[in-house]
Amino acid sequence: MKALKRQFMRPVMLGAALILGSGQALAADDSQWESGEQIYAKVCGHCHEAGVGPTIKGRSLPPSYITAIVRHGFRAMPAFRASFIDDQALQSVAEYISTSPAPQNEE
């Protein structure tokens, strides 16, 4: 591994914002995500703010509905596994979407 030890090492594991109280269950410190807002910007928003997927902010969608759609997919929307977005991160983005106002250019 000597060849790998260069100046730009291990930029992942950025944020450990989602810390669990105990060490069991989900390994939140493994999460690659910082916040619900970040997940929305880096994943959901690419479609849901671009007219590809429907607008989901500003509709007070229940977080449980959002998490179910994310895990199952729906028609053209892909399903996202726990390895891609862990349960806690998913909950945080679902709450972010549920409580955010509609994008400004939307009615």
Added chain:
Amino acid sequence: MSQQTNAVLPQGVTASDFAAAVNKFRALLGEENVLIKGDQLTPYTKIMMPRDVAENTPSAAVTATTVEQVQGVVKICNEYKIPVWTISTGNNFGYGSAAPGQRGQVILDLKKMNKIINIDPDLCTALVEPGVTYQQLYDYLEENNIPLMLSFSAPSAIAGPVGNTMDRGVGYTPYGEHFLMQCGMEMVMANGDVYRTGMGGVEGDNAWQVFKWGYGPTLDGMFTQANYGICTKMGFWLMPKPPVSKPFEIRFENDTDIAEIVEFIRPLRIAQVIPNAVVIAGLLWEAATCNTRRAEYTSEPGATPEHILKQIQKDKKLGAWNLYACLYGTQEQVEVNWNIVQGALKQLGKGTLITEKEAGGTEPFDYRAKLMTGVPNLQEFGLYNWRGGGGSMWFAPVSQARGSECDKQYALAKDILNKHGLDYVGEFIVGWRDMHHVIDVLYDRTNDEERARAEACFNELLDEFEKRGYAVYRVNTQFQDRVAQSYGTTKRRVEHAIKRALDPNNILAPGKSGIDLENDF
């Protein structure tokens, strides 16, 4: 400890052996990284192919985070003869998504192996793990102010370089032939050995990411679209971000223009005047990616009538063919090449040039410009809204970059699609001398009748193209054995001989590209 599984077993594995293997997976990986319940596995079964989900349902999914864990998984699979289907980001849409190729296979999900191990800004190389996404790489380059440019496929934000390159996917920059830019793989072999290609086996080496060939046989290509090993690290080259990028479009009015367009573009592409993987997108590809839905124009089932296609072309100000290319370099270099392009177009005598200025931030120009300059987005998923219903299969025959060939393939594909009540939604991606003729066979997967039509259509496309000497470069897992047939028996015998030598227990992704020791080769 819950034993409530989704009641699917790997082929030929008893329930008791499977339970024993699951216990060993848990001991190796931890309870939370061994998924066997139906609801945990649901996201792995969202497919876009027409066949029943049941045919692609896994028995379990396990997630590994280290090379040692991958070795451990392989060891357990060998012990119990359990087939394991490896995925990286799991977003191979239209080619099988995250689902295993065969029912009952255990998924080895490497999404959590997501380290960007090294970016070398001097040599412009990267070394990454399988779970790294292009968005993650892009953010890293931006945050660290590293002037390098990515090349990626359209699902860039959520897909990644290892999976895309291992499946020989392509992108839209001068580095768009991704396997060509790959440099150094680390493979966990079926016997648990860790094999590094190229210079990677040399103690103390630091040239793994800069020299591909190493010494003796160069085996990297053998591992792509294959099931001879599990890639746990991959190196690749990155293009220095040029001081100037000039994306542009040339819009052509008639679908009969395709032959002339190809003849116009080929010399510019081969001579590298235009250095990137040029795209020639058909009307409906363009319409869908600027968020046009078929339902806005008609509720009639079947192929969309020509008069509606013309109306869409007019309403949305699109070409029947829309060529996208980009020039890169200093201002002076770009100007020289721009003049050459303009001169060639003048000689052609048709086509309207559009630059960023004329496009004014509108789609689909905007997302095309982003794809050609390495900015992640998901705008192309608009394709899935054209008909809606989540059905998509890529039919991607290879063609010479020759006008007459492209014309012939286009006409044949459109006839077959329309006959089955589906639309031609396609583009040509121009390699150096080849075309990836990429057609999205879009259908409503929630409609059983349409699903059956799409399946019949895909079979006919494969058959009729094969009769004329054409074959696809990649296909979804439903048709992987069928496509292997197109390439001939000798190739299959060689591939199966390698499989027997490297993976005698047939544990690594049996069925991938038609390679499965259950076959009679």
